[in-house]
Amino acid sequence: MPELPEVEVTKKALESALKKTSITGVNIRNKKLRWPVEEKKIRNIIHSDIKKIYRRGKYILISCENGALILHLGMSGSIGIFDKNSKYHKHDHVEFILKNKKVVRLNDPRRFGCAVWTNERPEEHKLIKSLGIEPLDEKALGEYLFTMSRSRKAAVKNFIMNSNIVVGVGNIYASESLFRSGINPIRSSSRISKQRYRKLGEEIKRVLSEAIEMGGTTLRDFTYYNEVRQIGYFKQKLFVYGRSGEECKKCSGLIKDRIIAGRNSFFWPKCQT
DNA sequence: AAACGACCCTGAAAGC
DNA sequence: TGCTTTCAGGGTCGTT
Structure with missing residues (x-):
């Protein structure tokens, strides 16, 4: 579903959700996405300074002082921002808990999307580095x-x-x-x-x-x-x-x-x- | 090097 | 109505 425009719109929503707050927790409810979601690595994002959120192709990159999170929505993925205690939807696989009592949830029925942590500069990551021009x-x-x-x-x-x-x-x-x-x-x-x-x-x-x-x-x-x-x-x-x-x-x-x-x-x- | 098909998975919609 | 089949916005991988 999501092509560049949908990812761009999602990226903007994410940017405004994470502005002036920080991530205090990570909750992996299903790690079976395109690649196994590595909870230990992704927890690097907790309390980390978010330097920049940007889009590269259909990937959303959250770049932090100690690495970067690479998100992809696949064919059926979406990102939602909710109050902390709101009910989960079916297929909410990855959740980020924010200091301001909100949560960011990655929902993806078909699970072709991904959530990958990298310690490299994200531009050097194998998912990103061979991408063509914007x-x-x-x-x-x-x-x-x-x-x-x-x-x-x-x-x-x-x-x-x-x-x-x-x-x-x-x-x-x-x-x-x-x-x-x-x-x-x-x-x-x-x-x-x-x-x-x-x-x-x-x-x-x-x-x-x-x-x-x-x-x-x-x-x-x-x-x-x-x-x-x-x-x-x-x-x-x-x-x-x-x-x-x-x-x-x-x-x-x-x-x-x-x-x-x-x-x-x-x-x-x-x-x- | 480039092109193609198979594959990953769930659910909506169409077909019977 | 209900069961079965087909198809979907993406990308990787192995094989030609």
Whole structure:
């Protein structure tokens, strides 16, 4: 569920929750996530000075004086902030107890997410170090994509979803940005002009920024903040994702879907060549 | 080096 | 209604 915008929104919530307070306890209720949650290591965060909370790709990094916590929401993860005594939800696996009597809970039904402690600089950690560029920080995203794509013949949709190339573009925003730039998702990434990549780069940035503004897309997932269910509204802005059989918003043709490299993909060939 | 499929897991939705 | 099947927003790993 969570792609870059959803993770960014989550990161901001976490940042405000941890501001002017500190973590006084850690509670691992289920350590079976993507990698075993190592409680002993994670307890390093207790009473530690939190220097910075930031996002790298779809990872949330909480960097402390003595190391860093690396969080990922996988396909179904969310983070909620609650009062200390509030009831657990099913699948609340990792809990941080705050000095201000609040708690931060990582909930993840499918358990594809992770909570990993590292003593290294987080940028050096193996989950982080080979990640590609941040699309929103890159001025010349299109030029970069063009250069990186020359030797690759996989479908352009897979190419932009490759987190070693560019981070944060998941299945929804890949389909959306390709529609917006008029590029057929099946087209080989090495056979697209620089000019078209410039357009694609701009549309990737635009769609991600707009989604962040609107609080993310949210299909089935949701997150909680102070007991209030937070929903993103970007779904209303989707041109193609999840709309197969419905009308194209540009030309009134019917949106198609097709599996590309194992992932469902949505597009309308007449508007995407 | 790059591309592909299998796999990790639960639950919502669709199918019967 | 209720049981079964299919599918889901991600990423890693092993194999071609």
